[in-house]
Amino acid sequence: MNLRENVKAILHYEDYDQMPIICFGYWHETLDKWADEGHVTREEAEEYRITGDNGEADKSVMKKLGFDFNWNAVYRPRTFIFPPFEREILEKTSEGALIIRDEAGMLIKEIPGVVSIPMQLGTSLTGRDAWEQLYLPRLQYCEERLDISLLDQMAGEEERDVPRGLFLGSLMGEMRNILGVEEMSYLYLDDEELYREIVDTIGGLCYSTAKAVLERCRNFDFAHYWEDICFKNGPLVVPDNFSEYAGKWYRRLSDLVNSYGIDIISVDCDGKIDALLPIWLENGVNTMFPIEVGTWDASIRPWREQYGTQIRGVGGMNKNVFARDKASVDAEIERLRGLIALGGYIPCPDHRIAPDAKFELVQYYCERMREG
Secondary structure, three states, X not given: OOXXXXXXXXXXXXXXXXXXXXXXXXXXXXXXXXXXOOOOOHHHHHHHHHHOOOOHHHHHHHHHHOOOEEOOOOEOOOOOOOOOOOOEEEEEOOOXXXXXXXXXXXXXXXXXXXXXXXXXXXXXXXXXHHHXXXXXXXXXXXXXXXXXXHHHHHHOOOOOOOOOEEXXXXXXXXXXXXXXXXXHHHHHHHOHHHHHHHHHHHHHHHHHHHHHHHHHOOOOOEEEEEOOOEEOXXXXXXXXXXXXXXXXXXXXXXXXXXXOOOOOEEEEOOOOOHHHHHHHHHOOOOEEEXXXXXXXXXXXXXXXXHHHXXXXXXXXXXXXXXXXXXXXXXXXXXXXXXXXXXXXXXXXXXXXXXXXXXXXXXXXHHHHHHOO
């Protein structure tokens, strides 16, 4: 069995030959550090900033470490703001911070040299007029959202070893990106009609884009969403609202990809996702990624006990051990072996590998996992 066949077998609870060694990329600062230490080239670090997941630099670094492929390296049509807002610096404070309007129209504060999520100060989506003039035209389907030449190339491939995913977009994660958590929460109370219209517009765009992709290329093994609408204590959106407004679009998109033979559908959401799990499962999403261990000790085990074999997982490997020692890596691998035995689960570092990771420990993890 090749890599693709093994992945599909595991996620369908079937017999397999070898557990794939999957990753989820790296912080840019991680590759900068590893380049300084001589583990990767400076060119690889710089190229990864540009090409990201599944670019040649990503593939080269994965090979050096011992990973087989990057789950996040999916085909990504443009499912959000297009064309993006022009990124512009609006102000430079006396402390040197930059006030910026970003590509999603958010007003953010960035401090040069500080590696962190920028502070959100506000949004350009200040009401219905701004929605209709600035955002609605940027959230309509057009063929320019697709890389046609790449789709045609993929459609013509008869055999491949690595599984391929189709990115379906985001329902409320992208809504959060254009409003911010606070404004998104207030909008539901202040203008429920506009709240619904934004979700429906984004959902309709995701559906139209996925349909156009699949009509041109059916050569996909799984579908994949991004949300990131949870934090350490739970969702950033009321679960009942998520079910009411986003659930129907998940269902429509799941039915669409199912009709093209795709029955593995994953979602990337950080944080404590437990309250949203039943909503995803009842609407066709069956694979959780990256199962961020965090301070809340996320694991597929309690989910399997609650939901049975309808739920699968990719992730759940506590990447913090990469900053420690071999004994810590060994202990984490032993913990993972018990989860692997449940079936329907493939370990993967639970987010991008951070700058405190030791290159040789990541290599050691891959070597140990390959031993079986």
